[in-house]
Amino acid sequence: MSARQRKRHPFPWISYLVVAIGGVMMVVPFFDTVFSSLKGPGEYGIFPYRFFPETWTWDNYTAAFEQLQLDKLFFNSVVVTLVVTASVLITSAMAGYALAKLRFRGRDVIFRFVLATMMLPPFLLLIPDFLIMLNWPLVGGNNILGQGGFGGMTNNIVSLMLPFLVSGFGIFLMRQFMVGVPDEMLEAARIDGAGEWRLFFNIVLPQATPVAITLGVITFVGQWNEYIWSSLIASANPDLMTLPVGIQMLQSFIDPNRTMPIVMAGIVISTLPVLIIFLFLQKYYVRGVMLSGMK
Amino acid sequence: MANPTLMTAAQEAAEDTIAVTVGTTKTKPRARRFRREARAGYLFLAPSLLFFTVFLILPTFFAIFLSLSTWGGFDLTKIEFTGFQNYAAILQLDSKFVSPILVNTFLFAIIAVVLAVGGSVVVAQLIERLKFQGFWRFLYFLPVVATVVAIGNVWKMLYQPAGLINALLNAVGVNSIGFLSDPSLALPAVAVVQAWASIGAAVLILTAGIKGIDKTMYEAAEIDGAGPWRTFWSITLPLLRPSLVFVFITQCIAGLQSFALIIVMTKDGGPANATNVAAFEMYQQAFKFGAWGTASAMAMVLFLIIFIITLLQLWISRRTGGDDR
Numbered sequence: 001m002s003a004r005q006r007k008r009h010p011f012p013w014i015s016y017l018v019v020a021i022g023g024v025m026m027v028v029p030f031f032d033t034v035f036s037s038l039k040g041p042g043e044y045g046i047f048p049y050r051f052f053p054e055t056w057t058w059d060n061y062t063a064a065f066e067q068l069q070l071d072k073l074f075f076n077s078v079v080v081t082l083v084v085t086a087s088v089l090i091t092s093a094m095a096g097y098a099l100a101k102l103r104f105r106g107r108d109v110i111f112r113f114v115l116a117t118m119m120l121p122p123f124l125l126l127i128p129d130f131l132i133m134l135n136w137p138l139v140g141g142n143n144i145l146g147q148g149g150f151g152g153m154t155n156n157i158v159s160l161m162l163p164f165l166v167s168g169f170g171i172f173l174m175r176q177f178m179v180g181v182p183d184e185m186l187e188a189a190r191i192d193g194a195g196e197w198r199l200f201f202n203i204v205l206p207q208a209t210p211v212a213i214t215l216g217v218i219t220f221v222g223q224w225n226e227y228i229w230s231s232l233i234a235s236a237n238p239d240l241m242t243l244p245v246g247i248q249m250l251q252s253f254i255d256p257n258r259t260m261p262i263v264m265a266g267i268v269i270s271t272l273p274v275l276i277i278f279l280f281l282q283k284y285y286v287r288g289v290m291l292s293g294m295k
Numbered sequence: 296m297a298n299p300t301l302m303t304a305a306q307e308a309a310e311d312t313i314a315v316t317v318g319t320t321k322t323k324p325r326a327r328r329f330r331r332e333a334r335a336g337y338l339f340l341a342p343s344l345l346f347f348t349v350f351l352i353l354p355t356f357f358a359i360f361l362s363l364s365t366w367g368g369f370d371l372t373k374i375e376f377t378g379f380q381n382y383a384a385i386l387q388l389d390s391k392f393v394s395p396i397l398v399n400t401f402l403f404a405i406i407a408v409v410l411a412v413g414g415s416v417v418v419a420q421l422i423e424r425l426k427f428q429g430f431w432r433f434l435y436f437l438p439v440v441a442t443v444v445a446i447g448n449v450w451k452m453l454y455q456p457a458g459l460i461n462a463l464l465n466a467v468g469v470n471s472i473g474f475l476s477d478p479s480l481a482l483p484a485v486a487v488v489q490a491w492a493s494i495g496a497a498v499l500i501l502t503a504g505i506k507g508i509d510k511t512m513y514e515a516a517e518i519d520g521a522g523p524w525r526t527f528w529s530i531t532l533p534l535l536r537p538s539l540v541f542v543f544i545t546q547c548i549a550g551l552q553s554f555a556l557i558i559v560m561t562k563d564g565g566p567a568n569a570t571n572v573a574a575f576e577m578y579q580q581a582f583k584f585g586a587w588g589t590a591s592a593m594a595m596v597l598f599l600i601i602f603i604i605t606l607l608q609l610w611i612s613r614r615t616g617g618d619d620r
Binding site: 006012015016017018019022023025026027028029030032035036045046047048049051091092094095098101102103104105107111112114117119120121122123124125126127128129130131132134145146147159162163165166168173190196197200221224225226227228231235239244245248251260263264267270271274275278282285288290293 | 328329331332333335336339342343344347349350353354355357358361372385417418421422424425431433434435436437438439440441442443444445447449451453454455458459461462467491494495496499500503520542548549552554555556559566574577578581582585587590591594595597598601602615
């Protein structure tokens with residue numbers, strides 16, 4: 001049997017070749033980034049092009065730390081990402097549980113509404129959300145009608161988080177998973193006198209751990225990498241720059257041959273945390289991407 | 296194990312009989328339990344619903360209203376309702392928004408989708424025959440974890456005159472190409488990056504689809520003497536349809552609304568509007584020029600275009616292929 005099969009399926013060297021060439025195209029940009037970030041002064045952007053640095057140096061990394069105020073950017077990115085991830089996990093689990101296991105009037109309508117929210121593209125809400133931030137009542141000197149102040153909510157770091165605190169996709173994911181939690185288990189606990197909160201924390205949440213990790217990793221990576229909204233907030237309040245915004249800002253400095261290697265160093269530094277998380281939790285992340293179909 | 300639905304049904308029936316035999320006193324706790332459950336339900340949903348009200352429903356209506364108004368920013372009382380004037384202005388056939396911007400939007404999406412979907416079908420299919428499948432898929436998936444700022448800047452570096460790609464071209468005797476400075480090349484050059492960044496997710500979804508295909512189908516085809524090419528066209532592709540439709544539609548949606556990559560790589564949609572797409576023009580009109588009404592109208596038009604194209608795709612796939620989803 002196996003001999004026959006081997007005859008029919010010779011070593012698939014064309015497949016290997018095609019996949020490997022594609023694989024090189026996927027990986028080489030990353031190596032070019034790392035090596036460019038390690039190049040010495042005057043080595044970048046000149047002819048002839050060289051893949052490897054001539055003199056290996058960490059100078060671009062120290063320059064990145066100094067010019068980017070990396071500590072501040074890191075702080076903003078970490079705080080925003082952690083808060084958003086925690087919030088999405090908690091609100092998705094709660095709403096998902098309610099939509100999956102609790103019986104009340106209007107449940108199906110609300111579920112259909114949550115599905116509909118996933119169809120609204122982010123760019124559509126960009127303008128109104130930003131205006132809502134600027135005109136948030138009673139912050140940043142605004143009066144109760146949201147007028148008169150300067151910057152409104154953009155004075156506060158929560159403006160970086162607000163539009164991301166709840167995820168329709170997260171609720172959907174949790175709900176689909178929690179439908180599978182056996183009803184007898186919940187009934188038994190209810191008969192024992194457990195309240196809905198106890199039920200949620202002691203029975204439902206522990207069972208939902210795998211899907212919670214999946215949702216957590218997707219949300220974390222997505223938020224860490226978020227650029228458009230953060231750049232808008234930073235344009236109103238530079239103190240609220242996150243890592244991607246800071247790196248893009250540095251990129252726009254005048255002399256690209258000098259700043260590009262520093263930008264590359266910044267990219268390496270900002271990508272490392274996500275890459276490490278990805279390597280450890282790849283299984284969960286992959287499952288999440290398959291479920292969502294998009295990054 | 297007993298069937299869960301049967302068991303609950305039995306339990307409920309038992310509860311009902313108890314309630315009936317004992318009379319009204321026993322129906323009361325049950326009603327109270329339902330009320331408690333309902334209260335918990337609304338309470339658990341409250342944070343999410345509050346969020347959706349403030350950051351989704353309110354902004355949607357605000358966006359619609361803005362798109363029908365003229366407003367220069369700052370003072371909210373100065374918003375002036377002007378009906379469909381913004382739409383009329385941007386949708387005139389000779390307007391900049393129709394050509395080149397909407398044309399660019401479609402071109403960008405088409406190039407990115409064709410490359411990403413075509414490439415992912417080939418790669419997902421070929422990886423199935425290799426060893427170390429996880430490793431190969433991992434390579435293609437890597438860009439998915441990088442921020443658009445990283446991806447855009449890295450490719451800007453690769454594309455530049457003294458960059459890796461031109462060095463390779465020079466090595467085989469081709470003159471350097473100004474990928475991002477040549478107006479006829481800039482848009483495809485950015486679209487390639489979009490495809491590069493999204494191919495990994497597509498490979499994963501298609502792989503799941505391929506793994507779901509019944510292996511006996513292939514054995515049957517082999518017995519019937521079908522070659523690999525024939526097998527691919529007659530078995531893999533048709534049975535892969537649901538995943539393929541899903542990948543195709545999500546990539547189209549992503550391609551039509553993508554603009555972060557363009558901000559990072561070209562900054563102003565240049566050279567000469569060659570890479571200016573609808574979502575980017577909306578962004579510029581609002582946050583650079585303060586033409587909030589015009590920008591909101593552009594957002595609405597793009598949203599409707601995406602919505603209609605998605606519905607069309609679903610409709611076509613249903614008409615031609617039956618029960619995808």
